[in-house]
Each structure stands twice: as structure tokens, then as C-alpha cells.
Amino acid sequence: MNLLHTVLPAILLSTLPATTAFAETSPQSEVITTADIDWGYLNPLRGDKSPGAANLWGDRTQNVPTGMLVKFNKGFSSPPHIHNITYRGVVIEGKMHNDDPDAATMWMPTGSFWTQPAGENHITAANGEDNLIFLEIDSGPYLVKPSSEQFDNGERPINLHQSNLVWLDQTDTKSINGNNAEITALWGSNKVGELGGAMIKLPANFSGTLTSDAEEFRAIVIKGSLNYQSVETPNSKGLTAGSYFGSNGKFSHNVTTSAQGTMVYIRTNGKYQVAEK
Numbered sequence: 675m676n677l678l679h680t681v682l683p684a685i686l687l688s689t690l691p692a693t694t695a696f697a698e699t700s701p702q703s704e705v706i707t708t709a710d711i712d713w714g715y716l717n718p719l720r721g722d723k724s725p726g727a728a729n730l731w732g733d734r735t736q737n738v739p740t741g742m743l744v745k746f747n748k749g750f751s752s753p754p755h756i757h758n759i760t761y762r763g764v765v766i767e768g769k770m771h772n773d774d775p776d777a778a779t780m781w782m783p784t785g786s787f788w789t790q791p792a793g794e795n796h797i798t799a800a801n802g803e804d805n806l807i808f809l810e811i812d813s814g815p816y817l818v819k820p821s822s823e824q825f826d827n828g829e830r831p832i833n834l835h836q837s838n839l840v841w842l843d844q845t846d847t848k849s850i851n852g853n854n855a856e857i858t859a860l861w862g863s864n865k866v867g868e869l870g871g872a873m874i875k876l877p878a879n880f881s882g883t884l885t886s887d888a889e890e891f892r893a894i895v896i897k898g899s900l901n902y903q904s905v906e907t908p909n910s911k912g913l914t915a916g917s918y919f920g921s922n923g924k925f926s927h928n929v930t931t932s933a934q935g936t937m938v939y940i941r942t943n944g945k946y947q948v949a950e951k
Contacts, residue, residue, distance in 0.1 A: 888944020
């Protein structure tokens with residue numbers, strides 16, 4: 675698929691957690707700061723030997739789309755295993771490796787993206803002092819199974835190092851209307867009603883809006899921080915890496931960045947635009 679066409683999906687992550695569904699008759703939004711996050715374990719039976727996990731929306735134990743944070747201790751390395759469903763991952767902090775058990779190690783830093791197909795045998799390892807990723811599934815539950823149950827579902831894995839992302843600016847796409855703001859497509863479709871994922875990069879001291887008209891719009895702060903406001907959040911909130919905001923229907927999210935700029939992952943099934951004030 676042409677990268678420019680793929681890039682046009684919405685910029686803000688739509689749909690909100692299953693725990694607080696949007697009303698069907700009017701736009702709604704949700705904001706979750708890192709202070710709001712309730713941590714548990716990815717595999718509760720293993721206790722503190724398991725990676726930490728926290729749902730941002732949905733429920734990883736049920737058959738629903740879910741977005742979650744997962745954190746790993748330095749030196750973590752899983753045994754070879756498979757999952758029953760496909761997932762996507764974005765590195766927020768640290769260095770992550772995810773590949774076939776015999777593959778050479780490639781440590782992926784902040785902003786890197788990968789997909790893990792259902793049934794594909796692999797290992798996951800972490801090598802930063804602190805390691806945090808965003809992980810999303812389109813259906814569930816999210817389960818870990820032994821390699822002996824591996825199968826080929828027809829998909830192929832992607833490991834996209836942050837240095838290999840291809841960024842487009844306002845001269846390349848109508849989704850961007852702001853000097854030095856950029857976007858890169860990661861997966862999916864740009865057609866209204868079909869899901870797609872992208873990353874946007876907002877420059878230092880950016881002040882503007884992320885406007886969406888989507889049934890589902892979700893955004894995760896991946897790098898840096900921003901101040902957030904909307905008609906439903908009139909008091910500014912500081913969102914650091916790992917924070918989340920989303921909406922459905924026609925909605926505008928007002929954001930300003932710090933001196934270091936910000937990277938945001940977007941999941942949506944509608945159109946969107948990044949506009950500088």
C-alpha cells in the first residue's frame with residue numbers, strides 16, 4: 675500500500691476503554707495520566723516474575739479490543755512462546771527485542787514498532803534500566819501458550835527500528851497543517867470505518883489541535899510530554915510518556931509541547947488533522 679495513502683488515517687487514537695463507553699449521541703473524550711494508571715501483572719500466576727501490565731482501554735482478559743502498557747525489568751528474557759492473537763507493540767522507554775528464538779538480537783529504542791502474529795514462535799527481551807511499551811490487540815483474550823502449539827496464520831512479523839521510520843510533513847499530506855509537525859504510517863487503512871495506526875511527531879513548543887471525526891480515536895504519548903485541554907477537560911493536564919487520550923465523534927484536542935517535542939501514537943478509524951495555532 676502506498677505510504678502516503680496509508681498515512682491519511684486519523685491522527686488521534688479514537689475509541690475509549692470498554693470500562694467507560696462513549697455515548698452514541700454526542701462526542702465524548704477521555705484522558706488518562708500516568709498517575710491514574712492501575713498496575714497489575716501480565717501473567718498474574720507468576721506474580722512479580724511477570725511483566726507489569728495496565729489496561730488503558732478494553733480488557734486484555736476478554737474478547738474485546740484492548741490497549742495496555744507493559745513494563746519489563748532490565749535483563750528480562752522470555753522463553754520461546756506463542757500468543758493466540760496478533761498484537762502490536764510500540765517502545766516507550768528502554769530497549770526491546772522481539773523475534774524468532776534464533777534471531778540475532780536487535781535492540782529497539784523509543785519510538786520503534788513491531789507486530790507479533792498469532793501462532794508465531796518468538797521470544798521477548800528487555801535491556802534498558804526501565805522498559806515500557808504500549809501493546810494493543812484487536813480481539814482477545816491475550817494469552818501466552820507453549821511453542822509446541824505454534825501455527826501459521828498467514829501474517830508476517832514486522833520489526834521497525836525507530837531510525838527506519840519515514841516521516842512526512844505538511845507538503846506531503848493533508849493530515850498535517852503545521853510547520854515541522856510530521857507523521858508516519860505504521861499499519862492498517864486510511865479508509866473511513868477501517869482501523870489504522872500512525873505516529874505523529876510534534877516539534878518543540880508546538881501549540882495546536884488534533885481534530886478528529888472518528889467513531890474511534892485513541893492517542894498514546896510515546897516520547898516527551900504535552901499539556902492537554904479540551905471542552906471536556908478545561909483545566910490543563912500534563913501528559914507524560916504512557917499517558918492516553920481519546921474521543922469519538924467530531925472532537926478537538928488542544929495540545930502544547932515542551933522544549934523537547936513529543937511523539938504520539940495514533941489508532942483511529944476516521945479522518946483527522948494536526949493543525950498549528
